[in-house]
Amino acid sequence: MGIPMVDLKRQYQTMKDEIDQAIQEVIDTTAFVRSKNVNRFEEEFAAYCGAKYGVACSSGTTALHLALRACGIGPGDEVITVPFTFIATTEAVSNVGGKPVFVDIELDSYNIDVSAVEGAITKKTKAIIPVDLYGQPADLDPIFEIAEKHNLTVIEDAAQAHASEYKGKRIGSLSPFTCYSFFPGKNLGAYGDAGMILTNDEQSNERMRMLCDHGRRGKYEYEMEGYNFRMDGMQAAILSAKLKHLDDWTEKRRRNGQLYNQYLREADVVTPVEKEYAKHVYHCYVVRTKDRQKIQDKLKEEGIASGVHYPIALHLQPAYADYGYKRGDFPVSEQCAEEVLSLPMFPELTEAEIQRISALVVEVTTR
Ligand SMILES: Cc1ncc(COP(=O)(O)O)c(C=O)c1O
Structure with a gap:
């Protein structure tokens, strides 16, 4: 039997009645757009994360876009982030007219190297976007300190980190803005695209809420031009139906992470490091290896999926050629792009499957 990276059919089978009922209710009440379901989920998710406000939107990408607009970032402004992330992080900066400025990552956590941030700050810098890659929060406190010192805002890209914790507190309540994606394969995933921004700031909440819906105050009264990002x-x-299961799914992901660590003990790969300040929620289970292609080939032969998040660091992408970055500018990101390998990870993955995958990795890397 094959093993996919993520198995949404298996998950659906565990809660078919709840999902079917939720969908039927929307159809019965024709609550398709701007419905009370959306406000309810905003309140539920904000409360779950300990934030005051949640602004629901159409994707993680538009969540970042709205947060950037809410703090007035636009043409001429610079935003510091990492080149080892999904392009949506930087795309949102460019799409509001800003310029992404890269700093490298740490080799153990794959997250922003805080010690590099101050060196990248210029007069034009307005914000820092730490990314909680693979489900582990970045080291937020020193980032908040730098932000305060230089009068910058922090927009946390938590697209991969629902329910993760930093120093015992759930993320979502800590940064001025925390942006989530509910893309289907995420730890909390919709049945299509969806996203949310959490904030504790009332003004930002109001502004993002308006921008998200054509800048509307009343039905046909527009405070500003906005978007249809609903x-x-x-x-x-x-x-809403799935949020009730998130704690259980998170614990299962963490258990699966531990099982992989255990069964991969003999393998010549670097297993994930959970930093002392973090509760890692294993959106991805990622190892580092010089034998990536060999492992992927072997897994594929056995019908087991694997992935690379991400094979080309953003500063080396054609999309950013105009910025003039070159190979060697961010060596840790470049090394990771060559060596990281994501193994199947989802709550319903069984111990036997993890054992089977791990045995193949051991076989390839130690023979
Ligand atoms: C780190 C990161 N940022 C942003 C996004 C964008 O989210 P979405 O696909 O919902 O637009 C994603 C997800 O794909 C992501 O992994």
Whole structure:
């Protein structure tokens, strides 16, 4: 039997009645757009994360876009982030007219190297976007300190880190803005695209809420031009039903992470490091290896999926050629792009499957 990276069919089978009922209710009430389901899910998810406000939107990408607009970032402004992330992080900066400025990552956590941030700050810098890659929060406190010292805002990209914790506190309540994606394969995933921004700031909440819905104050009264970045009622209903399971799924992901660590003990790979300040939620289970291609080939032969998040660091992408970055500028990101390998990870993955995958990795890396 094959093993996929993520198995959403298996998850659906564990809660079919709840999902079917949520969907049917949306159809019965025709609550498709701007519905009370959306407000309910905003309140539920904000409360779950300990934040005052949640602004539901159409994706993780538009969540970042709205947060950047809420703090007035636009043409001429610089935003510091990492080149080892999904392009949405930097795309959002460019799409509001800003310029992404890269700093390298740490080799053990794969997250922003805080010691490099101050060196990248210029007069034009307005914000820092730490990314909680693979489900582990970046080291937020020193980032907050730097931000305060230089009068910058922090927009946390938590697209991969629902329910993770920093120093015992759930993320979402800590940064001025925390942006989530509910892309189907995420730890909390919709049945289509969806996203949310959490904030404790009332003004930002209001501004993002307006921007998200054409800059509307009343039905046909517009405070500013905005976007149609709304979350669908159907996605909100599904996400409300799924949120009830997130704690259980998170613990299962963590258990699966531990099982991989255990079964990969003999393998010549670097297993994930959980930093002392972090509760890692294993959106991805990522090892580092010089034998990546060999492992992927072997797994594929056995019908087992694997992935690379991400094979080309952003500063070396054609999309950013105009910035003039070159190979060697961010060596840790470049090394990771060559060596990281994501193994199947989802809550319903069984111990026997983890054992089987790990045995193949051991075989390839030690023979
Ligand atoms: C780190 C990161 N940022 C942003 C995004 C964008 O989210 P979405 O696909 O919902 O637009 C994703 C997810 O794909 C992501 O992994």
